[in-house]
Amino acid sequence: MYDVAIIGGGVTGAATARELSRYQLKVCVLEKEEDVCCGTSKANSGIIHAGYDARPGTLMARLNVRGNEMMEKLAEELDVPWKKNGSLVLCLSEEGFSKLQELYDQGAANGVRGLKILDRDEVLRMEPNASDRVYAALYAPSAGIVCPFQLNIALAENAYVNGVEFRFCTEVFTVKKDSEGFLLKTSKGDVRTRCVVNAAGVYADRFHNMVSEDKIHITARRGEYFLLDKSAGQHVERTIFTLPGAYGKGVLVAPTIHGNLLIGPNAEDIGDKEGTCTTGEGLSEVLTKAGRSVKNLPVRQVITSFAGLRPHEDGHEFIIGEVRDAEGFIDCAGIESPGLASCPAVGEMAAGILREKLKPEEKKQFTAKRRGILNPSMLSMDERNQLIRKQPAYGNIVCRCEMVTEGEVLDAIRRPLGARSLDGVKRRTRAGMGRCQSGFCSPKVMEILSRELKIPAAMVTKAGKGSELIVGINKDML
Amino acid sequence: MRACDIVIIGGGPAGLAAAVSARKQGIEDILILERDRELGGILNQCIHNGFGLHTFQEELTGPEYAARFIRQVDELHIEYKLNTMVMDISPEREVTAMNREDGIFTVKANSVVLAMGCRERPRGALNIPGYRPAGIYSAGTAQRLVNIEGCLPGREVVILGSGDIGLIMARRMTLEGAKVKVVSELMPYSGGLKRNIVQCLQDYDIPLKLSCTVVDIRGKERVEGVVLAQVDEKGKPVPGTEKEYRCDTLLLSVGLIPENELSREMGAAIHEVTCGPKVDESLETSVEGVFACGNVLHVHDLVDFVSEEAAAAGRHAAEYIHRLKRTKERPARGKTVPIEAGSGVRYTVPCSVCPARVEDKLIIRFRVDQVYTDCYVSVYFDDERILQKRRLAAAPGEMEEVRLTRKQLREAPGLGRITIKIEER
Numbered sequence: 001m002y003d004v005a006i007i008g009g010g011v012t013g014a015a016t017a018r019e020l021s022r023y024q025l026k027v028c029v030l031e032k033e034e035d036v037c038c039g040t041s042k043a044n045s046g047i048i049h050a051g052y053d054a055r056p057g058t059l060m061a062r063l064n065v066r067g068n069e070m071m072e073k074l075a076e077e078l079d080v081p082w083k084k085n086g087s088l089v090l091c092l093s094e095e096g097f098s099k100l101q102e103l104y105d106q107g108a109a110n111g112v113r114g115l116k117i118l119d120r121d122e123v124l125r126m127e128p129n130a131s132d133r134v135y136a137a138l139y140a141p142s143a144g145i146v147c148p149f150q151l152n153i154a155l156a157e158n159a160y161v162n163g164v165e166f167r168f169c170t171e172v173f174t175v176k177k178d179s180e181g182f183l184l185k186t187s188k189g190d191v192r193t194r195c196v197v198n199a200a201g202v203y204a205d206r207f208h209n210m211v212s213e214d215k216i217h218i219t220a221r222r223g224e225y226f227l228l229d230k231s232a233g234q235h236v237e238r239t240i241f242t243l244p245g246a247y248g249k250g251v252l253v254a255p256t257i258h259g260n261l262l263i264g265p266n267a268e269d270i271g272d273k274e275g276t277c278t279t280g281e282g283l284s285e286v287l288t289k290a291g292r293s294v295k296n297l298p299v300r301q302v303i304t305s306f307a308g309l310r311p312h313e314d315g316h317e318f319i320i321g322e323v324r325d326a327e328g329f330i331d332c333a334g335i336e337s338p339g340l341a342s343c344p345a346v347g348e349m350a351a352g353i354l355r356e357k358l359k360p361e362e363k364k365q366f367t368a369k370r371r372g373i374l375n376p377s378m379l380s381m382d383e384r385n386q387l388i389r390k391q392p393a394y395g396n397i398v399c400r401c402e403m404v405t406e407g408e409v410l411d412a413i414r415r416p417l418g419a420r421s422l423d424g425v426k427r428r429t430r431a432g433m434g435r436c437q438s439g440f441c442s443p444k445v446m447e448i449l450s451r452e453l454k455i456p457a458a459m460v461t462k463a464g465k466g467s468e469l470i471v472g473i474n475k476d477m478l
Numbered sequence: 479m480r481a482c483d484i485v486i487i488g489g490g491p492a493g494l495a496a497a498v499s500a501r502k503q504g505i506e507d508i509l510i511l512e513r514d515r516e517l518g519g520i521l522n523q524c525i526h527n528g529f530g531l532h533t534f535q536e537e538l539t540g541p542e543y544a545a546r547f548i549r550q551v552d553e554l555h556i557e558y559k560l561n562t563m564v565m566d567i568s569p570e571r572e573v574t575a576m577n578r579e580d581g582i583f584t585v586k587a588n589s590v591v592l593a594m595g596c597r598e599r600p601r602g603a604l605n606i607p608g609y610r611p612a613g614i615y616s617a618g619t620a621q622r623l624v625n626i627e628g629c630l631p632g633r634e635v636v637i638l639g640s641g642d643i644g645l646i647m648a649r650r651m652t653l654e655g656a657k658v659k660v661v662s663e664l665m666p667y668s669g670g671l672k673r674n675i676v677q678c679l680q681d682y683d684i685p686l687k688l689s690c691t692v693v694d695i696r697g698k699e700r701v702e703g704v705v706l707a708q709v710d711e712k713g714k715p716v717p718g719t720e721k722e723y724r725c726d727t728l729l730l731s732v733g734l735i736p737e738n739e740l741s742r743e744m745g746a747a748i749h750e751v752t753c754g755p756k757v758d759e760s761l762e763t764s765v766e767g768v769f770a771c772g773n774v775l776h777v778h779d780l781v782d783f784v785s786e787e788a789a790a791a792g793r794h795a796a797e798y799i800h801r802l803k804r805t806k807e808r809p810a811r812g813k814t815v816p817i818e819a820g821s822g823v824r825y826t827v828p829c830s831v832c833p834a835r836v837e838d839k840l841i842i843r844f845r846v847d848q849v850y851t852d853c854y855v856s857v858y859f860d861d862e863r864i865l866q867k868r869r870l871a872a873a874p875g876e877m878e879e880v881r882l883t884r885k886q887l888r889e890a891p892g893l894g895r896i897t898i899k900i901e902e903r
Contacts, residue, residue, distance in 0.1 A: 227602070231742075274698060278607040280715070304602030306610060385581035392578035397513065397563040437600035439616040443623055457629055462612035466699035469612050470629040471726065477633070478655040 002026045002165075004354060005184060005193035007172050007207055009036035011148065011340060012332045013199035014155035015347025021162035022351075023360035028193075029156070029164060030186060032171035034464030035424045036417065037152035039201045041340070042427065043225070043276065043308025045265065046148045046256055047239055049338040050087060050140035052107025052115065053249060059318040061110040064338040066345035068142055074344050078154035079372035080147065081257050087143035087239040088123060090293050092133045099243050103138050114141040129235055131293050143239055145257045148340055149427035150372065153417070155347075158370040160416045162363065167191075168420075169464065172200075175210045177326050182211075195328040195357070197350055202273045202311045204333035208319075211326035216319060216333060220273045221247070221312040223265025224282040225305060229435045232301040233259040235294070242293045248310075248337060251289035253297070258430065263290045263297065269312070278307045303435050310336035318342070320349055322357070330354060373411045373428060377403060398448070399441035401434020409445060413452045420453065422446065423463040442469070483507035483799050484792075485573045485587035487564050487740065490519020491781050492772025492788040493593035494547035499792030500591075501554045505799055509585060510551070510558035511575050517551065517558060518544030519595060520618070521781065523625045526646055528673070532782035543781060564594075567744045569765055588802060589767045589795045592741055592755065593788060596773040598643075599733040606638075608695030611702075617643040617731035621650065630654055632727025636704045637661045638692050640668040640675070641875070642779060644731025649678035651729075658682070659723050662690045662706050664713060667849045669733075669875045671779055693720060695728060704728050734777045744768070751825040752776040758814065759831040759840055760794040761787070767802075769795045776827050776843070779877055783843070790841075815893050820858070822846055822900025824874070831896065833887035840882045846872045846900055855880060858897040859890050872900065 004020055006013045009031035020027045031038070048071050054060035075082045091100040100117065107115045116139045123130050123137045130137075160166055171187040181194035198207045205218040228235075239254035247267035254262050266285045283305055291297055313319060313334025323329045332350050335342070376384050376394050387407075388395040394407035412419045412428035419425040422432060425445050432438030432445065446460045446469060453460075461467045483505050486493045489512030497510050516522065521529070524540030531537060534546065551558065562577040571587045598616040615623070615631055621643065623629045633656050637644045640663040648658045661679060666689045668675055679686050687706065693715045694705035708719035736754040738746075746755040747764040754775040755763040762769050771791035772784045812834035817826045826844045842857075850872040857865040857880055864886065872878060880898065887893070 226605075276698075277609045277694075280605075280607045280693060283605055283607060302602050302605060303600060305605055305607075381582050388576075388578065388581040395576055395578040395581055396561065397576065400513070400563065403563075403565070435600075436597045436616075437602055439598050439600060439619045442619060443627060447627075457627070463699070467612035468700065470623065470631060471633055472630040474624060474628050474630055474654040476630065476655065 001180070002028050002191065002193040003358060003360070004195045004197060005030055005182070005191055006197040006199055008039070008199035008201055009033075009156060009166065010039050010041035010199060010201055011037070011152040011155065011343040012335050012346050013197065014152050014159060015343040016197050016199060016332065016350045017159035017164045018155045018162070019347040019351030020354060021159045021164045022363055022366050023355065024363055025358065025360045027164045028191070029159070029166045030170045030172050030184070030191065031166065031168050032187070034168050034420050036156040036166070037149050037427060038463070040309055040311060041148055041152045043306055044148055044223070044337070044340055045252060045254065045262060046145055046340065047087070047252070047254065048082065048144035048146050048341040050107065050115070050143040051110050051112045051338070051341070052103050052138065052140060053244060053338065054110065056106060056109035059320060060338065060342070063318060063342040063345040063349065065111050067338070067342035068144070070344040070348070071144065071146070071341070075146065077368045078151070078158055078370045080150045080154045082144055082146035083257055084142060084144040085238050085255065086139065086141045087241060088118070088127065088130070089138040089241045089243060090123065090130060090134050091136045091243055092131060092292065093135055096243050097136055100136055100138050103243070107138070107140065112140060112142060115139070127236055127238060127240065129294050129296055130240060131295055145239065145254060146340070147257045151340070151343070153428060154370050154372065157416050158367070161370065162366055166417055172207070175207050177211050177329070181328055195330065195354055197330045197332060199332045201335070202309050204311060204331065208323065208331055208333055211329050212323045213325055214323070217314045218334060219269045219312045219314070220275060220309040221336065222268045222270050222275060222282070222307050222309055224278050224286055224307045225262060225264030226283070226286060226302045227304050227306070228261035228263070228298060229301040229303050230259045232261040232298040235261050235298060240293050251286055251293070253290050253294040261301070263287070265308070273309065276307045276309060278305050282307070304437055312336050318346065320346060322353055328357070373408050373415070376405055376407065398444045399429075399431035399434060401436050401440070402430040404429045404431040404441070406448065409448050410452065413449065421461045421463050421467070422449070422469070425449065479572070479584050479586050481586045482509045482588070484509070484589045484591060484795050485585055486510045486591045486593055487567070487573070488512065488519065488593035488595055488774070489514070489517040489558055490593060490595050490772065491521055491544065491547065491784045492595065492774070493519070493591065494544070494551055495785040495788035496591045496593055496771055496792035496795070497556050498547060498550045498554060499789035500796040501556055503793055503796030505796045508556050510556065511562045511564050511573070512558060512560050513563045515561055517548045517560070523622045524646070525625045526650070529781050532780065533785055547785070564740060567740050569745050571767055589769065589798050591791055591795050592763070592768065592770040592774050593772050594737045594740065594774040596734040596736045596777055598730070599735055601730055604732055606692050606695065609698050611695070611697045611700050613697070613701030613727045614695065615727065615729055617647045617729045620729050621647055624650055624654055630656065632656060632725070634659060634725040635727045635729060636706070636723050636725045637729045637731060639663065639731035639733070640670050640686060641731045641733065642670040642674050644729065645670045645674040645678040647729055647731065648684050649682060652682050652684070658684050659725055660684070660706070661686045662692065663688050664691045664709060665689070667873060667875075671875060691715065692728065696722070701726050701728055734773065736774045736777065738774060741770070741774070749825060749829060752827065754827070757828045759828050759836055761791040761828065762794060762798075767798055776825070779875065783877065815896055817842060817896045817898070819844065820897040820899030822850070823898050826898055831887070833893065836884045836887050838884050840887065841879055842882065842898060843877055843879045844898055845874055845877055847874065849873045850900060850902070852903050854901040854903065856899045856901050857882065858899065860894050
């Protein structure tokens with residue numbers, strides 16, 4: 001019997017788990033994939049929004065601004081790279097200016113600090129590649145960029161170290177309320193718990209509706225992206241938006257925390273909650289729209305394209321709270337953008353509700369600090385040589401594009417909640433994220449995974465069962 | 479800091495030939511830095527035959543071809559370091575590298591030969607839509623898995639791209655027991671050598687679909703199918719021509735990119751078309767004392783030409799060292815003449831020549847921009863055609879060359895530019 005079972009190991013589930021790990025509670029995270037950060041959290045813009053987009057008074061507005069404020073300390077505690085690079089919302093015509101002003105007022109009402117409206121010349125001085133058509137822009141210095149994988153993984157690792165149990169490849173089929181709490185039927189057997197946190201992303205409506213008569217509806221809203229080579233990473237310094245439309249904040253152009261350039265997303269509502277495929281039309285739409293705000297986009301530098309799904313709730317609002325007719329069932333639903341920016345605050349709020357409810361004691365031995373995977377390129381030459389003498393694996397480059405060493409890959413596999421697959425290694429170390437997109441390093445990482453996990457090469461996967469990379473040995477069917 | 483006359487970046491066919499050639503020119507102090515666990519580069523995974531017809535007048539496999547050069551490197555006692563990644567080269571030719579045993583170390587080189595080879599273009603460069611499951615490999619990665627690791631990456635295969643690696647892998651996968659359903663090529667012609675189309679596809683009844691590309695990849699965990707469609711003249715898919723092929727694997731052979739991150743960071747000027755450094759007749763880059771050869775310079779289709787070019791680079795690097803030691807300084811260059819790619823020619827290597835420094839002949843290598851039947855390759859000195867060579871067939875997949883003699887160059891004192899053109903008959 002758990003005190004709390006969290007459905008979903010995305011950034012919301014992980015943030016909630018970490019907050020709950022401060023208390024003497026028996027908590028588990030049930031994740032259907034083989035790793036954390038496998039759904040919405042792994043395919044988004046990686047933006048820590050400032051908080052001017054949401055209407056004043058909404059949860060979205062409050063938690064975004066709060067999450068943004070919390071990020072500094074959290075990133076430091078968890079050793080996660082992030083940067084306040086600032087954002088610009090471009091207004092491309094005089095007619096749009098009133099909307100820009102509205103956005104400014106909204107941001108001010110939401111408590112966003114440092115907002116400023118810039119004229120055309122100021123914008124072009126800041127961002128020489130901004131469109132020549134720019135008329136004015138809203139500048140938000142508090143907006144930032146973060147590595148979404150590392151944030152999610154760090155939250156989960158820290159929760160784990162503080163006693164939260166993570167059960168992977170555990171898909172929850174049904175949730176049933178009974179006198180003692182809840183019975184969850186999963187692909188790995190029954191789970192009993194007093195409380196449930198529903199952090200199931202695009203599937204959050206499914207679980208909510210199993211326990212409540214007040215139905216909610218979540219649509220998978222697909223967004224497609226391009227990732228460009230680091231040689232294009234300086235094209236803009238800040239995150240560049242255009243004025244928002246009905247489907248959200250529109251296509252942005254932004255540097256990533258690791259120095260690539262990111263372009264996207266479009267927004268398309270789709271029926272398939274697993275429909276993370278890219279489409280020819282969607283990708284060209286992204287380029288066309290991005291070209292309106294930023295000129296001379298170096299599209300020949302594209303190294304990959306991908307798509308993610310936003311869990312869009314019909315009311316376009318975060319639904320966070322205990323369900324009226326299912327005591328102990330806490331929703332964290334509809335966490336679409338600015339969900340990543342808000343996640344520390346979402347976790348705080350969800351955990352706060354449970355703290356009130358369960359009145360747990362604080363853990364004395366809670367460790368807030370987590371050390372990330374050592375990045376040897378941050379060391380001096382002497383430090384690096386000392387490290388290699390002690391651990392020669394740090395002298396062996398596995399991924400030539402991102403210059404990732406074997407030492408880092410081993411760390412990624414051996415650490416708490418370590419990587420189990422190529423994608424797991426990739427999200428933790430960046431091996432395979434670079435310009436050759438794993439052509440060079442995948443056989444090497446496969447070999448290391450096979451050795452470390454003590455599994456045959458044929459069982460090494462890209463991202464869990466069903467995604468095996470090798471199907472046999474030469475001539476085995478002849 | 480250790481000093482060295484010539485540091486060679488990469489121990490593949492280019493680096494090996496450059497090293498051997500420089501040693502034969504009397505350079506004692508040579509160091510090859512190789513990132514893999516053995517010398518030979520990508521040849522080690524090219525276990526098919528067809529190598530060495532020009533160089534050795536016999537047909538060798540890739541490892542055999544490499545072994546001939548590795549033996550020479552050993553016999554000539556040329557020093558090399560394996561499992562060593564070069565991290566940085568400064569414009570002052572300080573080469574910083576790393577391995578398990580030495581940690582990070584820097585070598586001050588009098589001359590550097592760039593021989594890093596090339597890498598494969600990934601799926602993203604083509605913006606192929608669809609899912610991103612397991613089972614999508616670049617052809618070279620699959621080649622490594624099959625030929626080095628002995629693993630089969632798939633059983634039912636579609637190949638996009640009819641470059642040589644794609645063609646070779648179609649045959650290899652078939653021989654290892656996989657079913658290659660189709661090879662799809664975006665262009666209206668194959669990017670590979672004619673002999674590979676015959677020996678790797680036709681001999682095994684593997685269909686080649688020209689003007690055809692992947693428009694969707696199906697399967698969320700592992701590839702389950704690939705949808706191909708015809709493309710129009712602009713390369714855009716034609717609606718209604720889609721056809722799904724059930725398969726578990728998609729191999730991509732969609733082009734090679736010279737691997738020039740080090741060259742760029744060092745400040746070497748890069749050629750827009752080849753993506754390799756701009757070099758002169760001595761294969762010297764825009765950074766003094768730094769030479770380039772092989773696939774890092776421009777993508778070759780035959781290793782024999784790589785060896786020939788690399789031997790020249792090694793010789794020029796050796797001359798550079800000899801001159802440096804004799805005069806303690808670099809002699810002023812003579813007048814330099816640009817070599818331009820005229821109509822029908824995509825690029826030339828080299829792209830400039832100092833006639834005074836041409837030894838006995840100047841080899842200009844280039845690629846044509848489309849398939850030609852019965853055309854002339856013409857060389858113009860300014861507006862005057864000085865050479866015309868008839869070619870019954872020319873295709874972008876096969877590298878062309880013209881040779882100019884020292885005499886021809888010396889007898890044109892006012893020469894302003896050299897242009898290579900394709901002229902139809």
